[in-house]
Amino acid sequence: MSTEVTEKETEAQTETEAESGESAHQSRRMEQKRQQASQRDLEEEARTEIDEAEQTIEVKVFRFDPEVAGKEEPRFDTFHVPFFKGMTVLDALIYARDHYDSSLTFRHSCRQAICGSDALFVNGRQRLGCKTQIADLEDHLNSTIRIEPLPHQEVVKDLVVDMEHFYDQMEAVEPFFDADELPDGDLEEQRQDRENREKIKMSTRCIWCGACMSSCNIAAGDNEYLGPAAINKAYRFAMDEREGEDRKQQRLNIIEQEHGVWRCQTQFSCTEVCPKDIPLTEHIQELKRESVKNNLKFW
Amino acid sequence: MYEHDVLVIGGGGAGLRAAIAAHEEGADVAIVTKLHPVRSHTGAAEGGINAALRDGDSWEDHAYDTMKGSDFLGDAPAIETFAKNAPEEVIQLEHWGMPFSREDDGRVSQRPFGGLSFPRTTYAGAETGHHLLHTMYEQVVKRGITVYDEWYVSRLAVTDHDDPEDRECHGVVAYDIKTGEIAGFQASGGVILATGGLGQAFDHTTNAVANTGDGPAMAYRAGVPVEDMEMIQFHPTTLPSTGVLISEGVRGEGGILYNDQGERLMFEYGYANNEGELASRDVVARAELTEVNEGRGIEDEYVHLDMRHLGEERILDRLENILHLAEDFEGVDGLEEPMPVKPGQHYAMGGLEVDEHGETCIDGLYAAGECACVSMHGANRLGGNALPELLVFGARAGWHAADRDLGEAQIGTGPSAKSEDEDVDTPVSPGAIDAGDEDVAADGALVEPTEVLDHHVTAEEQRVESLLEKDEGVNHAEVRADVQETMTQNVNVFREESNLKEALEDLRVARERYQDVYVRDPSRTFNTDLIHTIETRNIIDVAEAITLGALAREEFRGAHWRAEHQERKDDEWIKHTMLAWNDGNPDLYYKPVILEGEDKTYEPKERSY
Numbered sequence: 001m002s003t004e005v006t007e008k009e010t011e012a013q014t015e016t017e018a019e020s021g022e023s024a025h026q027s028r029r030m031e032q033k034r035q036q037a038s039q040r041d042l043e044e045e046a047r048t049e050i051d052e053a054e055q056t057i058e059v060k061v062f063r064f065d066p067e068v069a070g071k072e073e074p075r076f077d078t079f080h081v082p083f084f085k086g087m088t089v090l091d092a093l094i095y096a097r098d099h100y101d102s103s104l105t106f107r108h109s110c111r112q113a114i115c116g117s118d119a120l121f122v123n124g125r126q127r128l129g130c131k132t133q134i135a136d137l138e139d140h141l142n143s144t145i146r147i148e149p150l151p152h153q154e155v156v157k158d159l160v161v162d163m164e165h166f167y168d169q170m171e172a173v174e175p176f177f178d179a180d181e182l183p184d185g186d187l188e189e190q191r192q193d194r195e196n197r198e199k200i201k202m203s204t205r206c207i208w209c210g211a212c213m214s215s216c217n218i219a220a221g222d223n224e225y226l227g228p229a230a231i232n233k234a235y236r237f238a239m240d241e242r243e244g245e246d247r248k249q250q251r252l253n254i255i256e257q258e259h260g261v262w263r264c265q266t267q268f269s270c271t272e273v274c275p276k277d278i279p280l281t282e283h284i285q286e287l288k289r290e291s292v293k294n295n296l297k298f299w
Numbered sequence: 300m301y302e303h304d305v306l307v308i309g310g311g312g313a314g315l316r317a318a319i320a321a322h323e324e325g326a327d328v329a330i331v332t333k334l335h336p337v338r339s340h341t342g343a344a345e346g347g348i349n350a351a352l353r354d355g356d357s358w359e360d361h362a363y364d365t366m367k368g369s370d371f372l373g374d375a376p377a378i379e380t381f382a383k384n385a386p387e388e389v390i391q392l393e394h395w396g397m398p399f400s401r402e403d404d405g406r407v408s409q410r411p412f413g414g415l416s417f418p419r420t421t422y423a424g425a426e427t428g429h430h431l432l433h434t435m436y437e438q439v440v441k442r443g444i445t446v447y448d449e450w451y452v453s454r455l456a457v458t459d460h461d462d463p464e465d466r467e468c469h470g471v472v473a474y475d476i477k478t479g480e481i482a483g484f485q486a487s488g489g490v491i492l493a494t495g496g497l498g499q500a501f502d503h504t505t506n507a508v509a510n511t512g513d514g515p516a517m518a519y520r521a522g523v524p525v526e527d528m529e530m531i532q533f534h535p536t537t538l539p540s541t542g543v544l545i546s547e548g549v550r551g552e553g554g555i556l557y558n559d560q561g562e563r564l565m566f567e568y569g570y571a572n573n574e575g576e577l578a579s580r581d582v583v584a585r586a587e588l589t590e591v592n593e594g595r596g597i598e599d600e601y602v603h604l605d606m607r608h609l610g611e612e613r614i615l616d617r618l619e620n621i622l623h624l625a626e627d628f629e630g631v632d633g634l635e636e637p638m639p640v641k642p643g644q645h646y647a648m649g650g651l652e653v654d655e656h657g658e659t660c661i662d663g664l665y666a667a668g669e670c671a672c673v674s675m676h677g678a679n680r681l682g683g684n685a686l687p688e689l690l691v692f693g694a695r696a697g698w699h700a701a702d703r704d705l706g707e708a709q710i711g712t713g714p715s716a717k718s719e720d721e722d723v724d725t726p727v728s729p730g731a732i733d734a735g736d737e738d739v740a741a742d743g744a745l746v747e748p749t750e751v752l753d754h755h756v757t758a759e760e761q762r763v764e765s766l767l768e769k770d771e772g773v774n775h776a777e778v779r780a781d782v783q784e785t786m787t788q789n790v791n792v793f794r795e796e797s798n799l800k801e802a803l804e805d806l807r808v809a810r811e812r813y814q815d816v817y818v819r820d821p822s823r824t825f826n827t828d829l830i831h832t833i834e835t836r837n838i839i840d841v842a843e844a845i846t847l848g849a850l851a852r853e854e855f856r857g858a859h860w861r862a863e864h865q866e867r868k869d870d871e872w873i874k875h876t877m878l879a880w881n882d883g884n885p886d887l888y889y890k891p892v893i894l895e896g897e898d899k900t901y902e903p904k905e906r907s908y
Contacts, residue, residue, distance in 0.1 A: 115334070194403065
């Protein structure tokens with residue numbers, strides 16, 4: 001599923017290249033380089049450099065690039081990486097990239113589980129690469145660690161998936177605070193009960209990594225389903241007492257729509273994979289209850 | 300070609316605030332960022348946002364604490380503007396829905412932080428930056444501001460007048476990471492650089508991998524002087540294995556530092572007999588390393604930070620995120636054991652020279668946030684002052700770029716702000732920097748905006764093509780690792796002349812090796828190999844500016860400790876270190892620190908905690 005690549009994407013790429021106006025000479029050179037890139041025997045290379053390491057691990061990484069010969073067909077490359085205590089999946093990828101193949105492509109930035117850019121499919125489960133200790137993966141020294149892009153999202157290249165759809169769903173719930181009225185005086189804050197802050201606290205921790213959406217069977221089958229992250233975002237505002245009743249009503253209208261909360265079949269996969277431990281399924285259920293209550297009062 | 304009134308480069312806190320401000324003024328504004336805004340490093344800030352909100356506190360006290368914290372290297376007009384405007388910015392964030400931690404009466408909580416005379420740090424758990432970033436991005440979405448995410452700005456479109464003060468910025472050249480398209484972005488009003496930190500010049504840093512000093516390096520090469528680059532803050536509490544930050548909030552709430560003897564080192568060895576763990580960051584960072592150097596470190600590397608006595612309830616209420624970080628990245632349960640910590644590169648106090656309206660000496664080019672030096676942090680930034688800085692000065696840059704009249708600037712910029720003192724002591728030959736490719740157009744009288752853009756787009760296309768076409772050479776990662784290693788070895792908390800010179804040598808070697816750098820990945824699709832290669836050039840330039848500044852400043856002030864110069868030399872050194880690129884033969888010069896505020900002059904005093 002993570003290997004699906006549409007024809008369209010490949011064509012779009014070719015067009016961009018043509019537009020960029022490469023001369024015939026440049027095209028030839030680039031083509032040569034692309035050929036060379038595909039011919040390198042990475043496995044061989046990877047094996048020779050790590051003889052001295054006491055322990056090594058084997059990582060099998062999904063590779064795909066729509067414009068490089070040999071990588072147009074999805075494949076896996078295997079890298080042997082020296083293991084150290086405390087090593088994370090992201091560390092292993094960085095090692096492979098910096099020592100063996102600088103074209104190995106993945107997103108990462110903060111390395112501390114807050115930027116949300118390195119959600120990956122590791123040994124069959126959505127995880128943040130930076131937060132996943134290799135030692136915590138079962139039998140890591142004897143078996144291969146398999147690293148793939150997030151399933152159910154289109155692959156751009158190697159481990160990078162297209163996040164546009166995820167961002168669109170996040171924006172569909174009108175993810176911004178809208179108080180009915182602000183207190184008098186520029187320096188006067190809105191009061192918020194500690195309990196209310198506690199109630200929304202977990203929902204505000206979302207880092208938009210997309211792991212939940214990728215793990216959700218419903219989202220996989222229904223492209224329009226808002227998905228756990230977006231519904232959680234709606235929860236964050238709907239439950240914030242500083243917004244008024246009218247706004248809450250509008251928010252419930254959004255999440256009650258055909259592809260909203262009622263699609264959730266409480267499989268809990270989102271909650272299981274959330275790297276920030278947000279009780280996503282619970283939040284979705286609570287919004288279902290809210291919308292039932294909401295509708296009842298009009299009867 | 301893309302066209303907007305105002306372009307904001309960078310989608311972190313300063314960039315988002317600037318964009319919102321420019322939008323408020325009616326400008327058509329767009330954000331261009333190499334990440335997506337919610338991936339920005341502002342999200343990693345933990346501790347809080349300082350603002351004088353309560354009875355018993357005042358902006359004047361906040362300004363004084365900031366000036367003292369800066370070790371009297373901050374400029375009073377900037378610091379006063381900052382302290383006056385911080386409260387309304389914080390309350391505005393609250394009005395935008397930011398989930399601050401709350402007191403029993405429902406108002407936002409404040410807690411003590413290092414170097415503050417009042418507990419004026421507002422916070423949202425130990426993940427304040429995350430909430431600030433997301434709250435502001437929500438407001439950007441609400442306003443429908445255009446965001447070009449995963450577009451890497453690699454060059455500024457600046458005219459080629461000889462004098463940088465005559466130059467104009469008409470836009471930027473950016474590379475679409477997803478497709479490889481190189482495009483010009485024209486800005487009729489102004490370009491605001493909000494590209495954040497440069498921590499990747501060091502190998503033990505709290506900074507994200509994306510923090511490669513792109514803004515400072517690009518603008519420096521285009522003619523904007525960099526200011527006080529030697530002033531690098533090393534945070535006292537980072538996890539030894541990764542550099543992950545453990546918030547100052549831990550010490551703010553009462554966390555204690557112990558050495559391997561179980562001694563409370565801050566008091567036991569007299570590093571800060573009054574404030575103890577809450578002395579300012581430079582003091583605590585040196586204390587910890589002194590313990591390690593004198594053999595009282597744990598595993599010869601770190602000390603312990605203990606918060607167990609605070610109790611589970613308080614820790615979960617205010618520092619929960621710290622428990623997760625310690626567990627996930629060091630395998631330590633903060634409720635049961637002390638956490639290992641050591642100093643790590645954290646923040647650049649220096650940066651692009653700007654006035655208090657955020658403008659550089661180049662017309663139409665602004666900078667805000669960590670990439671800028673306004674200067675309010677001077678030689679040492681107080682914890683909790685970075686987030687309000689990016690709010691206050693991000694907003695001002697946005698307003699000004701969108702044409703709001705902010706009055707005459709009191710802080711001078713550019714070569715004409717040079718110190719009148721002709722007798723400038725330059726202990727190093729700044730020729731250490733070889734000119735590489737030029738970021739300013741150089742074929743004469745290029746002033747028409749579209750021509751300037753076209754010229755720079757062509758230049759950038761050539762650079763990218765030559766990097767991609769080359770078949771073999773040096774991998775940028777090797778060069779980058781060498782730079783990071785020498786900076787951490789030689790330009791760290793403790794600095795010695797011989798080490799600084801060694802670092803300059805190593806950086807020169809890195810620059811030479813960079814001439815042979817090549818990009819192995821031939822693809823135009825999401826080519827991170829190419830992006831990292833371009834970033835590495837920026838890292839070399841900022842690393843060199845840091846090192847040159849450190850060698851030039853022969854005194855001990857704030858975060859800048861020099862083995863040979865163990866005192867603060869107020870007579871000679873209450874001045875900013877300036878470095879101007881000058882076609883690759885940098886001019887080192889100075890400009891006076893402004894100690895005169897609106898109603899008072901800040902008299903330098905001995906800084907004791």
